[in-house]
Amino acid sequence: MSSASNPSTQHTSTIGSIGTPSRRNTELALLVFAVVIPIFAYANVGLAINDQVPPGLLSYGLGLALLAGVGHLTVRKFAPYADPLMLPLATLLNGLGLVVIWRLDQSKRLTNYAAAAPRQLMYSAMGVALLVVVLIFLKDHRVLQRYTYISMAGALFLLILPLVPGLGADVYGAKIWIKIPGLGTLQPGEFAKIALAVFFAGYLMVKRDALALASRRFMGLYLPRGRDLGPILVVWVISILVLVFETDLGTSLLFFGMFIIMLYVATERTSWIVFGLLMSAVGAVGVASFEPHIQTRVQAWLNPLREYQLSRAGTKDGILHSEQAMQALWAFGSGGTLGTGLGQGNSDLIGFAANSDFILATFGEELGLAGVMAILVLYGLIVERGVRTALAARDPFGKLLAVGLSGAFALQVFVVAGGVMGLIPLTGMTLPFVAYGGSSVIANWALIGILLRISDTARRPAPAPAPTPDAEMTQVVRPS
Amino acid sequence: MNKPLRRIAIFCGLLILALLVRDNWIQYVQADSLREDTNNRRVAIARYATPRGNIIVGGDSITGHATTTGDFKYKRTYKDGAMWAPVTGFVSQSYGANQLEYIEDGILTGNDDRLFFRNTLDMITGKERAGGNVVTTLNAAAQKAAYDGLKGRGKGAVAAIEPSTGRILALASYPSYDPSTIAGGGDSDAEAWKKLDKKNNPDDPTLNRALREVYPPGSTFKVVTAAAALENGLYTDADEKTKSPLPWIMPGTTTPLKNEGNIPCENATLRAALQYSCNSVFGKIGSDLGNEKMLAEAKKFGFTSEQFTPVRSSASVFSDDMNPSQTALSSIGQFNTAATPLQMAMVASAVANDGKLMKPYMVDSLQAPSLDPIEKTEPEELSQPLTAKNAQILQSMMETVVKDGTGKNAQIPGVKVGGKTGTAQHGENNSKNPYAWFLSYAKLGDGSTPVAVAVVVEDDKAVRDDISGGGLAAPIAKSVMEAVIKSKK
Numbered sequence: 001m002s003s004a005s006n007p008s009t010q011h012t013s014t015i016g017s018i019g020t021p022s023r024r025n026t027e028l029a030l031l032v033f034a035v036v037i038p039i040f041a042y043a044n045v046g047l048a049i050n051d052q053v054p055p056g057l058l059s060y061g062l063g064l065a066l067l068a069g070v071g072h073l074t075v076r077k078f079a080p081y082a083d084p085l086m087l088p089l090a091t092l093l094n095g096l097g098l099v100v101i102w103r104l105d106q107s108k109r110l111t112n113y114a115a116a117a118p119r120q121l122m123y124s125a126m127g128v129a130l131l132v133v134v135l136i137f138l139k140d141h142r143v144l145q146r147y148t149y150i151s152m153a154g155a156l157f158l159l160i161l162p163l164v165p166g167l168g169a170d171v172y173g174a175k176i177w178i179k180i181p182g183l184g185t186l187q188p189g190e191f192a193k194i195a196l197a198v199f200f201a202g203y204l205m206v207k208r209d210a211l212a213l214a215s216r217r218f219m220g221l222y223l224p225r226g227r228d229l230g231p232i233l234v235v236w237v238i239s240i241l242v243l244v245f246e247t248d249l250g251t252s253l254l255f256f257g258m259f260i261i262m263l264y265v266a267t268e269r270t271s272w273i274v275f276g277l278l279m280s281a282v283g284a285v286g287v288a289s290f291e292p293h294i295q296t297r298v299q300a301w302l303n304p305l306r307e308y309q310l311s312r313a314g315t316k317d318g319i320l321h322s323e324q325a326m327q328a329l330w331a332f333g334s335g336g337t338l339g340t341g342l343g344q345g346n347s348d349l350i351g352f353a354a355n356s357d358f359i360l361a362t363f364g365e366e367l368g369l370a371g372v373m374a375i376l377v378l379y380g381l382i383v384e385r386g387v388r389t390a391l392a393a394r395d396p397f398g399k400l401l402a403v404g405l406s407g408a409f410a411l412q413v414f415v416v417a418g419g420v421m422g423l424i425p426l427t428g429m430t431l432p433f434v435a436y437g438g439s440s441v442i443a444n445w446a447l448i449g450i451l452l453r454i455s456d457t458a459r460r461p462a463p464a465p466a467p468t469p470d471a472e473m474t475q476v477v478r479p480s
Numbered sequence: 481m482n483k484p485l486r487r488i489a490i491f492c493g494l495l496i497l498a499l500l501v502r503d504n505w506i507q508y509v510q511a512d513s514l515r516e517d518t519n520n521r522r523v524a525i526a527r528y529a530t531p532r533g534n535i536i537v538g539g540d541s542i543t544g545h546a547t548t549t550g551d552f553k554y555k556r557t558y559k560d561g562a563m564w565a566p567v568t569g570f571v572s573q574s575y576g577a578n579q580l581e582y583i584e585d586g587i588l589t590g591n592d593d594r595l596f597f598r599n600t601l602d603m604i605t606g607k608e609r610a611g612g613n614v615v616t617t618l619n620a621a622a623q624k625a626a627y628d629g630l631k632g633r634g635k636g637a638v639a640a641i642e643p644s645t646g647r648i649l650a651l652a653s654y655p656s657y658d659p660s661t662i663a664g665g666g667d668s669d670a671e672a673w674k675k676l677d678k679k680n681n682p683d684d685p686t687l688n689r690a691l692r693e694v695y696p697p698g699s700t701f702k703v704v705t706a707a708a709a710l711e712n713g714l715y716t717d718a719d720e721k722t723k724s725p726l727p728w729i730m731p732g733t734t735t736p737l738k739n740e741g742n743i744p745c746e747n748a749t750l751r752a753a754l755q756y757s758c759n760s761v762f763g764k765i766g767s768d769l770g771n772e773k774m775l776a777e778a779k780k781f782g783f784t785s786e787q788f789t790p791v792r793s794s795a796s797v798f799s800d801d802m803n804p805s806q807t808a809l810s811s812i813g814q815f816n817t818a819a820t821p822l823q824m825a826m827v828a829s830a831v832a833n834d835g836k837l838m839k840p841y842m843v844d845s846l847q848a849p850s851l852d853p854i855e856k857t858e859p860e861e862l863s864q865p866l867t868a869k870n871a872q873i874l875q876s877m878m879e880t881v882v883k884d885g886t887g888k889n890a891q892i893p894g895v896k897v898g899g900k901t902g903t904a905q906h907g908e909n910n911s912k913n914p915y916a917w918f919l920s921y922a923k924l925g926d927g928s929t930p931v932a933v934a935v936v937v938e939d940d941k942a943v944r945d946d947i948s949g950g951g952l953a954a955p956i957a958k959s960v961m962e963a964v965i966k967s968k969k
Contacts, residue, residue, distance in 0.1 A: 330514055364506075387492060391486075406492065
């Protein structure tokens with residue numbers, strides 16, 4: 001600020017904080033694309049399937065535009081210096097997800113969820129509402145630091161919920177849902193992800209010096225003291241328990257991975273990464289050795305065609321055989337480079353969960369390699385903006401929280417997309433913003449809200465220093 | 481904290497990169513093998529998504545298509561399906577395809593690489609994709625004559641060839657089935673399919689007897705033995721007396737080779753021996769020539785190899801490890817000798833074509849959906865089992881058979897017909913009814929031979945004595961030849 005007003009320093013300083021543009025207009029321009037592209041895609045699906053522009057085009061387009069508009073105005077008002085890319089990226093992904101969910105609603109083979117798209121639009125609205133709430137009431141992300149241990153308790157509570165008898169729902173082997181009578185199902189793990197990130201950030205900010213400095217050197221690695229191993233062991237045990245009782249490899253991997261990332265960032269000690277990898281390997285192999293559900297998933301990953309044939313033959317050997325992994329691979333392969341075009345593929349052959357866990361396969365078949373790469377790059381951009389926010393944040397808590405949330409987001413995308421594409425064993429998780437599912441959409445909009453808040457704080461110009469009397473004294477007095 | 485943050489950024493970038501690489505692997509590198517995987521239902525969906533091209537006989541298609549509900553848009557229909565089944569095979573939404581429908585599937589569905597350019601053009605111009613046509617060499621009138629003839633007699637098969645080119649004119653099998661009944665994917669198709677299964681149907685209607693069943697050829701094989709005698713110089717003329725004692729005891733045994741009835745076979749000429757169908761004469765010829773020479777001649781006629789018309793025919797059998805008495809029995813079409821109807825038609829056709837055996841084929845040309853030709857089959861010489869001179873000697877012998885001998889039922893006024901009857905025994909101790917055989921060719925006044933035909937009838941109901949090639953099979957051969965001659969005019 002002073003550089004602009006003080007001619008003597010004008011040429012020496014680089015960029016004064018006053019020069020930081022808010023980039024809100026950039027965001028608005030990008031949002032226009034993020035709304036228009038899904039609208040064209042929606043019209044495309046209607047033309048391909050029913051030879052007519054879908055009758056819901058107007059209301060759908062208005063709905064998406066309204067969400068984007070509300071999000072934008074809130075950001076403009078309450079977080080004017082927030083990152084300009086995140087909101088358009090999330091809107092675009094959400095819009096494309098809605099299009100593909102609507103396209104799968106039109107499928108004649110999938111009759112069990114005929115009206116998922118309107119519900120998803122409602123969930124998206126709830127998600128954006130949560131984003132607005134976060135931006136309005138969370139004036140400064142550092143407030144969250146106060147709730148470190150409450151977050152931990154909340155996260156554990158949410159994680160345990162699916163195990164409560166009568167409340168949890170076992171859906172195709174993974175117990176990660178809870179049933180709320182009259183409202184449907186909820187995946188508490190999605191919300192636990194954010195609560196855990198808050199807890200880890202708060203906890204590590206306090207303990208990072210102890211964890212980083214008090215260590216012994218052994219074989220080139222700094223080994224932590226035994227008593228400092230406590231927290232990582234606790235988180236590891238929790239992840240294993242999630243894996244054992246909820247048989248959900250994905251969530252387990254996600255939590256543990258997020259913790260390792262944050263631990264590494266907090267302590268700058270590579271040894272934690274080595275430890276983390278060792279522990280997750282031991283945990284995964286150990287649990288897989290006695291948990292048949294995990295074994296089935298690994299078998300299906302190694303030999304999807306055999307699993308398909310077992311499923312087709314109706315083999316009953318106490319294990320649930322699923323043809324989905326192979327069906328997803330066929331969908332990707334049949335899409336090829338450019339895809340069949342929206343509405344013209346047969347990805348609905350995947351059957352159950354075609355519009356949630358497996359939605360990327362529909363992108364693969366109908367938009368091809370080009371489309372999937374574009375989607376993956378969009379996710380990459382969100383993660384990149386998140387890490388950039390962490391870099392720009394001025395306080396360690398904000399840095400840790402931002403990198404934890406972005407890292408978790410990246411891991412989730414990797415676990416889901418990698419599972420559907422056969423890169424790693426399949427786990428029941430949803431692709432953020434794109435897949436059908438209320439919990440996932442709402443939680444991820446909240447996640448974006450927190451990242452926007454951190455980036456707003458990070459990019460906001462520092463408050464002007466109070467004018468000192470000395471400054472007055474040294475002012476140059478020009479002769480008149 | 482910024483150094484680890486940058487590393488985490490790189491790590492996240494690597495995660496995304498791994499996904500991008502994997503995506504390229506499955507959607508580019510492996511895309512084709514996944515797309516064309518037969519387990520991938522899209523293969524079947526695409527196959528039935530466009531009207532299938534037709535199989536054409538004499539300018540008319542013998543196939544069509546109908547729309548169905550469900551995943552598959554079109555199914556195949558057949559006109560006179562039972563009559564044409566040995567030619568077309570079937571294509572079914574549930575049970576795949578076989579024979580011509582299977583072999584020419586690429587052209588018929590329009591997926592063939594040779595149609596790629598046209599398909600791309602169609603895609604750009606927005607024309608609906610369609611399959612190409614398969615134009616066959618068959619003769620509708622001859623096929624109908626063959627099928628109707630068999631229908632009146634019971635089980636059997638007919639194969640007819642144009643000797644000068646190898647074009648297949650008729651290919652009938654009875655009992656047959658209508659492939660239309662199993663073309664769809666519904667319950668009635670499943671039921672029909674079950675009924676056609678050999679386990680549930682001893683008649684085995686889906687068996688293509690003309691190409692895939694081998695029968696002992698009986699006395700019709702004597703044409704091959706006669707050719708071997710002439711080719712190897714054992715005898716040089718049709719009217720030269722053979723050295724044939726009666727009774728003739730088979731070498732190494734004490735058993736005489738019996739003739740059917742009291743016929744003049746002692747030292748008979750080749751002409752007379754063929755006319756009366758002397759087992760003793762031809763058995764001795766086979767024994768005199770030996771296994772090796774007989775096998776060599778049989779091979780020249782096409783025995784022991786499969787023919788690809790392009791539908792595969794079974795290989796006809798003539799063994800290579802027989803002693804002289806077994807060779808004698810084999811040379812009169814008994815013992816191990818077995819032939820498909822197509823094989824015996826090839827024998828007749830080689831003799832009729834002055835010794836040249838043409839490769840039999842049933843696909844004349846392939847057409848693009850626009851009816852532009854893609855490929856045309858050119859006649860191809862397979863071998864020369866006998867010289868032109870010997871072929872003419874054999875022709876005169878076979879013409880005697882029809883004029884004065886056992887094949888009188890095949891006489892056609894104004895046409896020179898050469899033929900040979902056969903009655904092949906089969907079953908334990910010949911307990912089952914023998915097969916009635918007839919092979920023949922017709923020679924027109926202008927010297928051309930438009931047709932050679934082989935007929936086999938296996939009739940369980942007929943009285944044993946009635947079964948003789950001349951009685952049961954010759955009339956069918958005659959009507960097939962007449963139909964071909966008539967359509968030539």
